[in-house]
Amino acid sequence: MAASIQSGGGFLQTKAGKAVAIGGAVVALGVCLFSVMGSLGGTGVASNRGNFVDAETGRAFAHTLVRGETMPVVSPYSGKRTGYLAEMCGWTRDGKVRSEPVPVLLNQAAGKPGPTFCPDCGRLVVANNPAAAEGMTPPPTESEYRAGGKGRAGEQPSARDR
Numbered sequence: 774m775a776a777s778i779q780s781g782g783g784f785l786q787t788k789a790g791k792a793v794a795i796g797g798a799v800v801a802l803g804v805c806l807f808s809v810m811g812s813l814g815g816t817g818v819a820s821n822r823g824n825f826v827d828a829e830t831g832r833a834f835a836h837t838l839v840r841g842e843t844m845p846v847v848s849p850y851s852g853k854r855t856g857y858l859a860e861m862c863g864w865t866r867d868g869k870v871r872s873e874p875v876p877v878l879l880n881q882a883a884g885k886p887g888p889t890f891c892p893d894c895g896r897l898v899v900a901n902n903p904a905a906a907e908g909m910t911p912p913p914t915e916s917e918y919r920a921g922g923k924g925r926a927g928e929q930p931s932a933r934d935r
């Protein structure tokens with residue numbers, strides 16, 4: 774009994790060692806991909822599974838990047854390479870934290886000029902968009918942004934209620 778477990782263990786160890794090596798290579802590639810995409814407006818998520826937005830239809834979809842895959846990815850809606858990594862917006866229109874973050878396609882990711890505003894709450898969304906949290910100052914809405922520039926978002930008293 775003990776002997777068979779031992780020999781089985783030895784075999785598994787070899788297999789596990791290979792799996793770890795392959796897994797490590799995949800993770801390294803994934804990290805590499807995401808750091809490249811970070812400069813294009815990636816979320817910097819730790820996993821290879823990300824939220825994407827189809828630039829043609831504006832619809833969001835989850836997608837797991839596979840080895841060697843390049844951006845943009847094939848969208849299930851258009852069937853073409855129009856899927857871009859989405860930024861997640863976690864705010865509501867009144868500056869509260871949203872229970873379910875919304876995937877937003879950055880203009881820069883889609884090759885459009887100008888800042889990106891969330892279609893859900895109308896607030897500024899940037900590359901590597903910071904996650905929303907209670908007590909944080911919400912990003913400016915489009916009108917706030919245009920009226921006061923980037924620095925005016927800190928004047929919202931409602932953000933300090935809690």
Ligand SMILES: [Zn+2]
Pocket residue numbers: 862863864865875891892893894895896
């Ligand atoms: Zn939003």
